[in-house]
Amino acid sequence: MLHEVSFKSFNERDDVQGWIYVPATEPCGIIQLVHGFGEHSRRYFHMIVNFMEAGYIVAADDHVGHGKTAMVNDTWGDWGDKGFRTMMEDEHTLTTLVKEMYPNLPYFMFGHSMGSFIARDYITKYGDELTGVTLCGTSGVFPHVEEGIDLLEKEVAAGHGEDPATEAPNVVMGWMFDRCDEEIKLGNEWICTDPCVQYDHAHDPFDAFTKPTTNRSFLYFCQMITAITGADWAKNVPTELPIFNIAGDQDPVGQYGEGVYQVSNWLTESGHAVETKLYPGYRHEIHNYEDLKDEVVEDIICFFDAQLDFDDDDDDEE
Structure with a gap:
């Protein structure tokens, strides 16, 4: 069963487009999927189907400025003017909507790339509403981001906030091609070594x-x-929230593993339970490699299932 939903964005301008995928079985929980920068939630259909087959309801939307939300509102690449927490607050609106439709179920979140950034911001404010979270392709200390902020603040102050960003993306993200040995043709080679995934991403x-x-x-x-x-x-993330932190060890977003472990160490040192897994030899989109995607999904399901078992054990003790 599929529900198509729409709700007003935190930016007070856009109508966010979302979907709730319901398995043909008694659901064991809900997974909210949060997509990354410059893409949309249906790029995760393989993952969504596998989550459903494991008994999970899956909720997902297309962020403001992205996917169907951008098409419906004619706002490609434009997130509005209400600040960087717009997408995070939109994700919480979706959480609230889904919980009203399907109450009293364990609720999980999966966020990839920028979606992991959104999820990390989300759990500082709403983490006590979740049973567990998976961060995929996340980042530690991101190179050159402060330099990018300086450039962009000047552009916005000069009245160019609605103009296309040209210089800053190269400053903030250009280094991510450093380990792409092949000739750069499409400009997205850092996401995956599979040319079919690169082509699909570039022409979607x-x-x-x-x-x-x-x-x-x-x-x-x-x-x-x-x-x-x-x-x-x-320190602002609830310590009782289980976290699974995964990435390819050749993912530039995660600084080739170093940044992924930075995130896990920040959490561990403040008392959190974190499982970390790097997949050797793989770049950013570990869930789209043909020879790896099934393993990645299985690992995520196993992690979420383990939290269901933990909740059952707690209930038995009571």
Whole structure:
């Protein structure tokens, strides 16, 4: 069963488009899937189907400026003007909507790339509403982000907030191609070594990379990164929330593993239970490699299932 939903964004302008996928069985829990920068939630259909087959309801939306939400509102690459927490608050609106439709079920979150940044911000405010979270392709201290913020703040102050961001994305993200040995043709080779995945990503009509992100929106992206960086961020995450932190060890977003372990260490040092797994030899989109995606999904399901078992044990003790 599929529910198509729409709700008003935190930016007070857009109508966010979302979907709730319901398995044809008694659900054991709910997984909210949070997609990354410049893409949309249906790129995760393989994952969604596997989650459903494991008994989970799956909720997902397309962020403001992305996918169907951008198409419906004609706002490609434009997140509005209400700040970098817009997407995070939209995700909580979706959580509330889904819980009203399907109450009293364990509720999990999976966030990839920027979706992991959103999830990390989310759990500092709403973490006590979740049973567990998986961070995929996340980042530690992100190189050159402060330099990007300086450039973008000047552009916005000069009245160019709605103009396409040109210089700052190269400063903030250009280094991510350093380990791409093949000739750069599409500009997305850092996501995956599979040319079919690269082509699909580059030519997807729902992909927000088809139009540039505005200076203001890219500023929000950079500000989001700084808000979830460091030990102080980790201290604001509920210590009882189980976290699974996964990435490819050749993922530049995770600084080739170093940044992924930074995040896990920030959390561990502040008393959190964190499981960390790096997949050797793989880049950013570990869930899209043909020879790896089934293993990745199985690992996530096993982690979430383990939290269900833990809840059952607690109930038995009571």
